[in-house]
Amino acid sequence: MKKILIAEDNDSNYLLMTYILKGHYEFSHATNGQEAVLKALAERPDMVLMDLKMPVMDGLEATRQIKSQMPNLPVLAVTANAFDNDRQRAMDAGCCDFISKPVNAAECLKIIAKYI
Numbered sequence: 001m002k003k004i005l006i007a008e009d010n011d012s013n014y015l016l017m018t019y020i021l022k023g024h025y026e027f028s029h030a031t032n033g034q035e036a037v038l039k040a041l042a043e044r045p046d047m048v049l050m051d052l053k054m055p056v057m058d059g060l061e062a063t064r065q066i067k068s069q070m071p072n073l074p075v076l077a078v079t080a081n082a083f084d085n086d087r088q089r090a091m092d093a094g095c096c097d098f099i100s101k102p103v104n105a106a107e108c109l110k111i112i113a114k115y116i
Ligand SMILES: [Mg+2]
Pocket: 008, 009, 010, 051, 052, 053, 054
């Protein structure tokens, strides 16, 4: 089973993600951007789901740092803001794609399956 690192600081959003991924993927959890970078390097997941708004280090900076060391690791941006400039900033930081909150289960699984 492929493994996904979920970087999400909000407990209920993380719980929703686990319900969506359960049975399809293994997963682990980071609660801020700095932890996401450390866990990505240590655990070598197949994909990262990256909340863009997190404490300590935001998802954009975490994505840049992860991609500088693991350029082939797909990072999927997850954000509450569906505005075009947020999407562009996520792509500029190195994210492969983008999903908006509230996350739709079918859409989420479909996008993940495009990359891993
Ligand atoms: Mg957040």
